[in-house]
Amino acid sequence: MFAAGIDAAERYDYRDDEFKTVYAWLRDPALATLEPGTYPIEGSHSVAYVQEYDTREADEGRFETHDHFFDVHYVISGRERVYLCKRDGLVLHERDDDTDLSLYDDPAIDGGLLLEAGSFVVVAPEDAHKPRCSARPGNREHVRKVVVKVPV
Numbered sequence: 001m002f003a004a005g006i007d008a009a010e011r012y013d014y015r016d017d018e019f020k021t022v023y024a025w026l027r028d029p030a031l032a033t034l035e036p037g038t039y040p041i042e043g044s045h046s047v048a049y050v051q052e053y054d055t056r057e058a059d060e061g062r063f064e065t066h067d068h069f070f071d072v073h074y075v076i077s078g079r080e081r082v083y084l085c086k087r088d089g090l091v092l093h094e095r096d097d098d099t100d101l102s103l104y105d106d107p108a109i110d111g112g113l114l115l116e117a118g119s120f121v122v123v124a125p126e127d128a129h130k131p132r133c134s135a136r137p138g139n140r141e142h143v144r145k146v147v148v149k150v151p152v
Contacts, residue, residue, distance in 0.1 A: 007126070011124075012070075012124060012152075014122060018044050018045065018046060018150055018151075019122075019150065021041060021043050021044040021046070022041060022044060022046050022048075022072055022148050022150055025041045025042075025044075025048065025148075026072075026074050026120065026146065026148070031050075031076060031146065032076055032077075032144075034050045035050065036050050036051055036052050037049075037050055038050075041148070044150075045150075045151050046148050046149060046150045046151065047148070047149050048146050048147070048148045048149075049146065049147045049148075049149070050076075050144070050145075050146050051143075051144070051145050051146070051147065052142070052143070052144050052145075053132060053142075053143060053145075054140045054141065054142055054143070055078075055079075055080050055081075055132055055133060055134040055135070055140050055141050055143055056132055056133060056134065056140065057133070057134060057137065057138075058081070058083060058112075058130065058133045058134070058137070059106075061130045061131070061132060061133060062093060062103040062104060062105070062106075062130065063083070063085065063090060063103070063104040063105075063106065063107070063110075063128040063129065063130045064101055064102060064103050064104070064128065064129060064130065064131075065087050065090075065101075065102045065104070065125060065127070065128045065129075066100045066101065066102075066125055066149075067100055067102075067125055067152075068100050068125070068151060068152055069100060069125070069149040069150060069151055069152060070122055070123060070124055070125070070149070070150040070151075070152065071122070071123045071129065071147055071148070071149065071150075072120055072121075072122050072123075072146075072147065072148040072150060073115060073120060073121050073123070073129075073131055073145060073146075073147055074119075074120040074145065074146045074147075074148070075115045075116060075117050075118070075119055075120070075143060075144075075145050076117060076144040076145060076146065077117050077142075077143070077144045078117065078141045078142050078143035078144060078145075079114065079115065079116045079117075079135040079141055079143070080114075080115050080131065080132055080133060080134070080135060080141070080143050080145070081112045081113065081114055081115070081133040081134065081135050082112065082113050082115055082121055082129055082130065082131045082133065083110045083111065083112045083113075083129065083130040083133060084110065084111055084112070084113060084121075084123070084127060084128070084129050084130075085107050085109070085110040085111065085127070085128050086126065086127060086128070087125075087126050087127055087128045088126075089107070090104040090105070090107055090128055091104060091105040092104055093105050104128060106130075107128075110130075112133070114135055115145075122150075125152060131147075
């Protein structure tokens, strides 16, 4: 599954060699044994961040965007909801140029996508996302996930 605006689908090739290399890396069974940390993906310009955390309530997080990278969120184990919306019109809360991270206030309307073990979503720079949210309100879960930063 890809979640993107149709304009992004026309602008980007989600099947180019960079993405294919990332997808192949995510299919490697050894991924489940990696410790949390940073992993450059051989044969690409992308970097993977293996993470472990407990999900949070949706109102505890903020929407985020990145100018220079796609985010590929891949769940190894557990479940989480990722909220998505268009970046245009969001109210900026905070920007960190060093980490390419912009945080926003919640929009009036957004949508959620359930990510379970083995599923992923690719988020383009034009789209905002709020990851790490509980799949069901009031039910925090432990998640092992990889976020891959794919350069634009």
